[in-house]
Amino acid sequence: MEKGFGDHHPLPGGRERYEVRFHGRGGQGTVVASVLLAEAAFLEGRGVQAFPFFGVERRGAPVVAYTRIGEGPVRLGGSITQPDALVVMDTSLLVGLKDTWRQGLRPGGVVLLNRGSVPNNLRPLMDSIHIHHIDAATIALRHHLGSAANPLVNTVVLGAFARVTGIVSLQALEDAVRTRIPGQLVENLDAMHEAWDEVEES
Amino acid sequence: MTKALLSGNEAVAEGVRLARAQVVAAYPITPQTTIVEKLAEMIGERSLSAEFIPVESEHSAMAASIGASLAGARAFTATSSQGLALMHEMLHWASGQRVPVVMANVNRALAPPWNVWVDHTDSMAQRDTGWIQIYAETNEEVLATILQAYRVAEDPEVLLPTMVMLDAFVLSHTYMPVEIPSQEAVDQFLPSYRPVVRVEPGTMQLFGSFSPPDLAYMEFRHDMASAMQTAHRKLIQAGRDYARVLGGQPLGPIDEYRTEDAEVLIVALGSLAAAARDTVDEFRREGRKVGLARIRVFRPFPEEEIRALGSRVQSLVVVERAHSFGSGGPVATEVRSALLDIPSRPAVASYIAGLGGREVTPRHLRALVERAIRKDVPREAWVGVKEVIA
Numbered sequence: 001m002e003k004g005f006g007d008h009h010p011l012p013g014g015r016e017r018y019e020v021r022f023h024g025r026g027g028q029g030t031v032v033a034s035v036l037l038a039e040a041a042f043l044e045g046r047g048v049q050a051f052p053f054f055g056v057e058r059r060g061a062p063v064v065a066y067t068r069i070g071e072g073p074v075r076l077g078g079s080i081t082q083p084d085a086l087v088v089m090d091t092s093l094l095v096g097l098k099d100t101w102r103q104g105l106r107p108g109g110v111v112l113l114n115r116g117s118v119p120n121n122l123r124p125l126m127d128s129i130h131i132h133h134i135d136a137a138t139i140a141l142r143h144h145l146g147s148a149a150n151p152l153v154n155t156v157v158l159g160a161f162a163r164v165t166g167i168v169s170l171q172a173l174e175d176a177v178r179t180r181i182p183g184q185l186v187e188n189l190d191a192m193h194e195a196w197d198e199v200e201e202s
Numbered sequence: 203m204t205k206a207l208l209s210g211n212e213a214v215a216e217g218v219r220l221a222r223a224q225v226v227a228a229y230p231i232t233p234q235t236t237i238v239e240k241l242a243e244m245i246g247e248r249s250l251s252a253e254f255i256p257v258e259s260e261h262s263a264m265a266a267s268i269g270a271s272l273a274g275a276r277a278f279t280a281t282s283s284q285g286l287a288l289m290h291e292m293l294h295w296a297s298g299q300r301v302p303v304v305m306a307n308v309n310r311a312l313a314p315p316w317n318v319w320v321d322h323t324d325s326m327a328q329r330d331t332g333w334i335q336i337y338a339e340t341n342e343e344v345l346a347t348i349l350q351a352y353r354v355a356e357d358p359e360v361l362l363p364t365m366v367m368l369d370a371f372v373l374s375h376t377y378m379p380v381e382i383p384s385q386e387a388v389d390q391f392l393p394s395y396r397p398v399v400r401v402e403p404g405t406m407q408l409f410g411s412f413s414p415p416d417l418a419y420m421e422f423r424h425d426m427a428s429a430m431q432t433a434h435r436k437l438i439q440a441g442r443d444y445a446r447v448l449g450g451q452p453l454g455p456i457d458e459y460r461t462e463d464a465e466v467l468i469v470a471l472g473s474l475a476a477a478a479r480d481t482v483d484e485f486r487r488e489g490r491k492v493g494l495a496r497i498r499v500f501r502p503f504p505e506e507e508i509r510a511l512g513s514r515v516q517s518l519v520v521v522e523r524a525h526s527f528g529s530g531g532p533v534a535t536e537v538r539s540a541l542l543d544i545p546s547r548p549a550v551a552s553y554i555a556g557l558g559g560r561e562v563t564p565r566h567l568r569a570l571v572e573r574a575i576r577k578d579v580p581r582e583a584w585v586g587v588k589e590v591i592a
């Protein structure tokens with residue numbers, strides 16, 4: 001074990017790895033969200049990796065990014081096929097992706113939707129997986145993050161994600177944002193806090 | 203020493219900054235682009251005191267790097283795939299003129315069909331250009347290798363350009379924790395470049411001049427060949443000195459993993475080795491004697507090390523992301539050649555895998571090792587090729 005590992009609470013279910021898949025659209029900050037989550041876990045002494053689906057990024061096009069968090073150092077492990085949690089940054093993707101958006105999600109896994117409510121057609125899934133929602137676009141705009149056409153929701157979504165999963169502390173996320181986000185620091189931190197307060201815990 | 207979360211491309215840029223490169227001439231190409239962006243940013247904010255030359259092509263990027271190096275500057279460039287192919291002519295100029303340019307190449311497939319994912323054909327196609335070639339497995343190694351590359355390239359007994367390879371996306375765009383050494387420690391390991399000869403205004407010298415058959419052409423080439431052999435020893439020394447001054451494990455031409463008493467060895471380059479480590483661990487848990495020999499330096503080819511390993515094992519399973527059409531896997535070809543005349547020659551299986559970024563998992567590698575254990579050692583086989591392409 002490297003120094004610094006082990007001074008945090010164990011991963012859910014005593015697992016060695018916790019893996020997250022993000023679905024978003026180019027321009028929303030999806031890849032940055034995956035890196036911020038990794039950075040927060042890294043600051044808490046865990047082994048981490050963050051990577052985009054290896055594609056060619058274009059604004060508006062579907063984007064997939066991943067974060068892998070480990071109890072100890074994480075060796076390169078290829079793509080994530082059985083995530084513990086899914087973050088859907090833009091729920092318009094749910095239609096186009098049909099059911100593939102939740103492909104591989106582990107039973108009892110967590111889903112966080114950027115939306116005002118859980119869509120009715122997903123409610124039957126709530127017996128086997130934990131679905132949470134946060135109206136991240138509204139919060140982002142309230143804090144002047146992005147524009148109405150393209151709200152920057154990544155820090156907002158992460159605030160809610162940290163609350164519902166407990167995988168990283170709000171403090172670590174704040175530090176990650178301070179390290180990585182050059183502009184609108186106060187706005188990002190305030191929006192993240194608001195999401196933390198607003199999202200319902202499972 | 204601090205630890206930070208860096209992508210492979212950021213690790214390259216950080217290494218170049220710590221090396222205090224003085225000239226950066228580069229042309230952007232996916233997936234190398236963020237190296238150039240990061241360096242431009244560093245130069246813009248003056249955390250790297252260098253001249254940035256935006257060029258109109260990779261051919262020019264290499265030409266500018268050669269010029270800068272001839273003038274006595276520590277020069278850096280980076281490219282990938284098609285860009286490296288376009289540089290081909292200038293690669294020979296760099297090595298022939300003995301300029302210690304360091305270049306990062308993000309290994310990416312060559313078109314057609316268009317593909318931006320990992321594949322080693324781009325740099326394998328440049329193996330005869332007289333460049334030292336080093337393939338990294340992690341982002342931390344990427345940073346360390348940039349520094350070691352300058353140290354060896356600039357050694358007056360070597361003076362050969364050096365290419366540092368990192369796998370497209372798997373390393374270039376993946377964020378991992380990286381130990382960043384202090385500038386003071388780096389300066390101790392890598393002093394400023396002191397050129398043996400340089401272009402100087404007012405001084406008459408010839409660079410890259412004409413040499414007919416009976417003059418010195420062949421002698422120049424012979425000298426390059428000797429320098430490449432010397433580089434082998436210098437690379438080992440640089441790896442040791444790096445570990446001593448900057449920490450970490452010494453990195454040599456071959457990175458062995460659980461090779462003690464191994465009967466079967468997986469041979470791989472770059473990030474394929476990470477998957478191979480998982481495969482090796484799984485076999486070892488079952489009490490089966492499997493190890494990994496990661497070839498880190500491909501030029502100069504670590505022939506002695508391969509022979510030493512080969513004489514201890516029953517078979518080698520070479521898995522590579524490149525193919526030489528009409529010949530086979532370039533790595534397997536060289537491994538076989540190195541082992542040809544040793545007394546107890548092991549069998550060498552050659553697998554072509556993961557071209558154009560197709561994923562190679564520990565499960566795939568396990569199946570290949572199982573075949574070797576059953577004495578099924580193909581001369582050449584392709585992993586996971588689909589029968590029908592719609």
